[in-house]
Amino acid sequence: MKAWxxxxxxxxxxxxxxxxxxxxxxxxxxxxAVRAVSLNYRDLLVTRGAYxxxxxxxxxxxxxxxxEVTAIGPGVSRVKAGDRVAGTFFQKWVAxxxxxxxxxxxxxxxxxxxxxxxxxxSEDGVVPYPQHLSFDEAATLPCAALTAWNALIGGALKAGDxxxxxxxxxxxxxxxxxxxxxxxxxxITSSSDDKLARAKALGADAGTNYRANSDWEKWCxxxxxxxxxxxxxxVGGAGTLERSxxxxxxxxxxxxxxxxxxxxxxxxPLPILMRSICMRGIFVGSRVxxxxxxxxxxxxxxxxxxxxxxxxxxxxxxxxxxxxGAHFGKIVVRI
Numbered sequence: 001m002k003a004w005x006x007x008x009x010x011x012x013x014x015x016x017x018x019x020x021x022x023x024x025x026x027x028x029x030x031x032x033a034v035r036a037v038s039l040n041y042r043d044l045l046v047t048r049g050a051y052x053x054x055x056x057x058x059x060x061x062x063x064x065x066x067x068e069v070t071a072i073g074p075g076v077s078r079v080k081a082g083d084r085v086a087g088t089f090f091q092k093w094v095a096x097x098x099x100x101x102x103x104x105x106x107x108x109x110x111x112x113x114x115x116x117x118x119x120x121x122s123e124d125g126v127v128p129y130p131q132h133l134s135f136d137e138a139a140t141l142p143c144a145a146l147t148a149w150n151a152l153i154g155g156a157l158k159a160g161d162x163x164x165x166x167x168x169x170x171x172x173x174x175x176x177x178x179x180x181x182x183x184x185x186x187x188i189t190s191s192s193d194d195k196l197a198r199a200k201a202l203g204a205d206a207g208t209n210y211r212a213n214s215d216w217e218k219w220c221x222x223x224x225x226x227x228x229x230x231x232x233x234x235v236g237g238a239g240t241l242e243r244s245x246x247x248x249x250x251x252x253x254x255x256x257x258x259x260x261x262x263x264x265x266x267x268x269p270l271p272i273l274m275r276s277i278c279m280r281g282i283f284v285g286s287r288v289x290x291x292x293x294x295x296x297x298x299x300x301x302x303x304x305x306x307x308x309x310x311x312x313x314x315x316x317x318x319x320x321x322x323x324x325g326a327h328f329g330k331i332v333v334r335i
Contacts, residue, residue, distance in 0.1 A: 001118050002017055002117050002312075003017070003018055003060050004016070004017055004060065004061065004115040005058045006047055010053075011047070011049070012319050015047065017313065025076070025120060027073050028074075028076060029072075030073065030076060031121075032065075032068065032118065032121055033067045033068050033118050034119055035065075036065065036067070036134075036136045036332055037064060037332070037335065038062075038064045038065070038333070039333065040063065041258065042109070043061055043108060046061055051109065052109060059108075059112060060112035061115055062107070062114045063109070063113055064139055064140065064141070065086065065113075065114030066087075066141075068085075069126070070118065073123075078123045083128055085127060086127055086142050087119070087121050087127075088107075088124075088142060088287050089146070090102050090106055091107065093105070093287065094286060094287045095288040096286065103283070115315065116335075129141060132301055133303070133304070136306060136309060140170065140330040141294070141297075141304070143170075143284055144169075145304065147174075147285065148171050148178055149174070149178060150282050151171075152233070154255075154282070155231055155280065156253070157182050159182060159184065160184065161182075161185070161231060162224050163179045163184050163187065163230065163232075164189075165188040166235050166240060166244075167188075167189065167191075168192075168195045168198070169327065171258070173329045176188065176203065177302055181296065181302065184231075186203065187207070187208075187220055189209075191209060192209070205223075216247070220247040221247065228246075228249030229248055229249060229252065230248075232248050234254050234255060235258035242267060242268075250276060251277070252277055252278070253278045253280065254278070255282050256281050256282065257282045305330065306330050306332055307329045310331070310332070311333075312334065
């Protein structure tokens with residue numbers, strides 16, 4: 001079978017399609033014929049070597065994929081051959097709090113990922129997805145959707161709350177969809193007026209171009225009667241966190257997710273203390289969270305937003321498309 005592999009050194013130019021043996025399921029394992037994979041910014045960092053420079057190579061990249069179970073090992077009872085499933089980001093995080101052991105079971109990082117014709121997964125690490133979704137759509141759920149769900153629903157979002165979203169990548173667009181599903185007010189920033197218009201068409205209540213309006217935290221407060229938003233989905237990192245802390249209300253919630261603006265920098269913790277702000281690190285979510293999210297997606301017939309779909313042999317082009325930051329929603333590679 002064919003698989004994309006980061007071979008002997010990092011970098012997009014060091015990706016190769018290789019032949020791998022057909023996986024054979026052992027006890028508690030399943031083989032999934034992968035039909036589609038979606039990209040996250042993490043996949044770009046992993047390929048560059050910026051995510052974990054000490055990651056052993058070769059490595060099959062990409063954490064998110066969906067397909068069909070083709071074989072099961074002894075003792076498997078959660079799924080059967082023919083079931084359509086998505087893999088979970090953490091193969092060993094079933095429920096409860098994230099543990100150190102579970103944190104070392106991430107696909108496309110700690111272990112081989114989903115960008116192969118067939119993959120071997122734990123039966124605890126697959127989830128049947130909503131039946132109204134295609135393989136392409138289902139492949140977008142494991143990381144971006146679940147991260148957005150954990151950030152908002154795990155942060156006790158309720159109807160009437162206000163949410164600040166940064167940019168129009170996968171996590172932010174899913175967060176927009178979930179915020180509107182829950183009856184919340186959604187504010188969004190982007191560097192593109194066209195993307196802001198598309199976000200408003202999806203239900204965003206207001207938006208601002210952060211290149212034209214660098215003081216977007218003041219805009220955010222003006223949109224909330226000077227109080228500040230109840231929730232911030234913080235995907236920028238050190239470069240945006242200080243403004244996010246000014247944009248959120250006293251005793252509000254900041255879900256810290258990404259490092260799109262870089263990981264360096266110094267943050268003064270005093271505003272967090274003096275304004276009783278809850279800042280919570282979000283690292284995707286458990287399988288049980290995934291299953292709960294899927295019920296909400298199925299009930300509301302929610303459909304993920306896909307920016308562009310690439311053929312399997314054009315995976316490097318898909319990464320370069322992400323690198324340019326031109327996408328709106330998710331990028332998919334079809335197998």
